[in-house]
Each structure stands twice: as structure tokens, then as C-alpha cells.
Amino acid sequence: MIQPIELNTLKSKLDAGEPMVLVEALPARYYEAEHLPGAINIPHDQIHRLAPEYLPDKNKPVVVYCASTDCQNSRIAAQALEIMGYRQVWEYVEGKADWKAAGLPLEGV
Numbered sequence: 001m002i003q004p005i006e007l008n009t010l011k012s013k014l015d016a017g018e019p020m021v022l023v024e025a026l027p028a029r030y031y032e033a034e035h036l037p038g039a040i041n042i043p044h045d046q047i048h049r050l051a052p053e054y055l056p057d058k059n060k061p062v063v064v065y066c067a068s069t070d071c072q073n074s075r076i077a078a079q080a081l082e083i084m085g086y087r088q089v090w091e092y093v094e095g096k097a098d099w100k101a102a103g104l105p106l107e108g109v
Contacts, residue, residue, distance in 0.1 A: 002075075002090070003089070003090045004091055004092075005063055005092050007098050007099065014037075019061065020060065020061040020063055021062050022039035022040065022065070023039065023040055023055075023063065024041050024066065025042065025066045025073040025077035026096075028043065030067070032109040033108055035096070035106060036107070037106070037107050039065075039107075042077065044073040047076075048080060058087055062081060062088065062089050062090070063090045064078045064089065064090070064091050065091070065095040065096065066096070067095050067096050068094065068097035071095060074093065078090075078091045
């Protein structure tokens with residue numbers, strides 16, 4: 001089951017160094033402009049093709065996010081991962097806009 005994750009919980013887990021993979025589900029140009037620190041880019045429409053390569057461990061926690069609550073890319077990607085057998089999928093529904101509004105740093109390529 002896809003679990004929602006809120007900003008404070010996500011930030012705490014990242015600060016504690018908990019093992020997880022952050023996945024931005026937006027097209028590459030948005031990821032390259034700015035993304036959460038340490039995130040990888042798997043656009044929602046490429047998740048079936050790229051997840052086996054970039055997310056080989058289906059037991060490792062995966063947090064998927066996109067632009068904001070209005071964006072559905074993270075939901076689409078999270079549902080696809082769940083169908084593919086990933087066991088710990090979280091969706092950061094508020095996404096990049098929430099992270100940015102909190103004054104947290106973003107990275108660019």
C-alpha cells in the first residue's frame with residue numbers, strides 16, 4: 001500500500017540517514033532545473049522501463065514526489081511501483097513546492 005509522507009517526516013528520515021531512494025517523477029528538464037537533494041529522476045511515464053535498473057531492491061523504501069499537490073505524476077509512479085512489487089512505497093504528495101516553501105535546499109544538474 002502506498003503511504004503518504006509529510007515534509008517533517010521525510011526531512012527527519014533524510015537527516016537520520018535512513019536508507020531510502022528519493023524519486024522525482026517529473027520529466028528530466030524539471031529534475032535538471034531543481035530537485036530534492038539526492039533524488040534520482042524516473043519520469044512517471046518511464047517507470048516500468050527504468051525502475052528495474054535504478055531500483056533493483058524491491059524491499060528498499062522508495063519516496064516518490066513531483067511538483068505539488070496538483071501534479072499526479074508521483075501518484076502514477078507510486079502506483080506503478082506498487083504493481084511492480086515494490087514493498088515500501090511512499091508518496092510525498094506536496095512535492096517540490098512544499099519543500100521549496102519550507103526554505104529547504106534544492107539541487108540542479
